């Protein structure tokens with residue numbers, strides 16, 4: 001880790017931290033559900049924002065901080081790294097900005113749970129483990145007033161956009177954490193905003209994507225040659241941090257695939273994997289979603305993929 005990295009890590013959170021000449025990160029060190037990071041690139045009176053926040057007040061707090069760097073009206077482009085609400089439910093506050101994501105990411109929007117549905121689930125806090133899990137992690141968020149705001153433009157593979165004098169590369173990572181993940185690479189400054197292709201200090205959740213896709217995405221991010229990575233959640237990562245995530249996901253995929261081939265029931269496999277791979281990272285119950293994705297990729301019929309089935313699986317491991 002360089003002296004510069006150490007200096008960045010010392011700033012208290014949540015806060016807007018300078019990463020390089022044109023790049024900033026809005027960082028929560030908190031790895032709990034819903035506290036997502038955002039990114040900002042500013043040059044010559046133009047700005048690009050990477051992801052909004054989970055609620056309107058949280059996005060307002062982010063935009064107020066951004067105004068210390070640029071005018072809100074200068075944000076002409078908002079990149080959505082994926083369609084989960086914790087990265088997109090503040091989009092309506094960027095009226096006038098072009099909202100861009102990948103084709104597969106945009107297509108995934110119709111499968112996402114809406115704010116009303118999540119509010120209902122969190123408040124019902126039903127007697128089952130899944131209801132209690134959702135209530136514990138989401139009931140404290142206020143989703144009032146949110147209008148889910150879809151992307152206005154999509155791209156495939158790679159696209160380069162110019163922000164002032166800075167070239168920014170948008171990378172379509174395909175299915176991994178979600179049905180379509182996107183990373184933002186500021187190549188001249190060796191910075192990557194990875195969205196939920198990277199979780200820092202917590203286990204990766206695999207919703208409707210692919211565990212092998214998550215592993216491939218880590219490698220694509222490393223192949224950019226970047227030195228500093230802003231994960232979707234948790235503290236900044238350097239190259240060895242990204243390699244560690246890739247290697248841990250690989251070990252889980254290998255073990256889960258062995259269980260799948262031997263016909264071990266998914267619930268048993270997930271329990272064994274959590275016992276062996278939890279380590280010190282937060283939310284080890286998310287290993288259920290990694291195991292389920294590996295089962296689906298191994299061709300196990302009936303392996304769950306819906307959001308609710310994933311939450312039920314995590315809840316059963318958490319209790």
Ligand SMILES: [Zn+2]
Nearest residue numbers: 036086196232
């Ligand atoms: Zn997220």
